[in-house]
Amino acid sequence: MAVTGDETDEETELAPSHMAAATGDMPTYQIRAPTTALPQGVVMAASPGSLHNPQQLAEEATRKRELRLMKNREAAKECRRRKKEYVKCLESRVAVLEVQNKKLIEELETLKDICSPKTD
DNA sequence: CCCAGCAATCGTCACAAGCC
DNA sequence: GGCTTGTGACGATTGCTGGG
Helix, strand or coil: CCCCCCCCCCCCCCCCCCCHHHHCCCCCCCCCCCCCCCCCCCCCCCCHHHCCCHHHHHHHHHHHHHHHHHHHHHHHHHHHHHHHHHHHHHHHHHHHHHHHHHHHHHHHHHHHHHHCCCCC
16 A cells, blocks of 8 residues: 655634535635646646557556546545544534533523522 | 454545536 | 546555453
């Protein structure tokens, strides 16, 4: 298996584009980076017009496939990184809301105590 | 020490959606 | 319409852990 160990973190409020359809309340987390730079080792092919024999066509097909696999590999990594970030955001939001909820419940109990008629 | 079970991570494929 | 990109699904791999 190929070994890659480069994971980086960022702090952004993110929501998946089509996952959000389920809840409908989160902003999209799609932040498309401009894809101008090719990964290292990627060599641009000759223009299609310059391909003659089947050998060249096969090589071109292979090169295209490898390029696609490499891009998809990177896209998958990025996708997972964003999803992880999104889940982190949701979890911290849950934590905040739980604290908030607890405080409101306590406040409600206090108010109930104040407002309830004395029975003795 | 070995092994099974588990979670995390990865690469790939298939497909939908958007762009030109 | 073909191409590109994002992402869910799937299988493979790896590292960890508890039990025998």
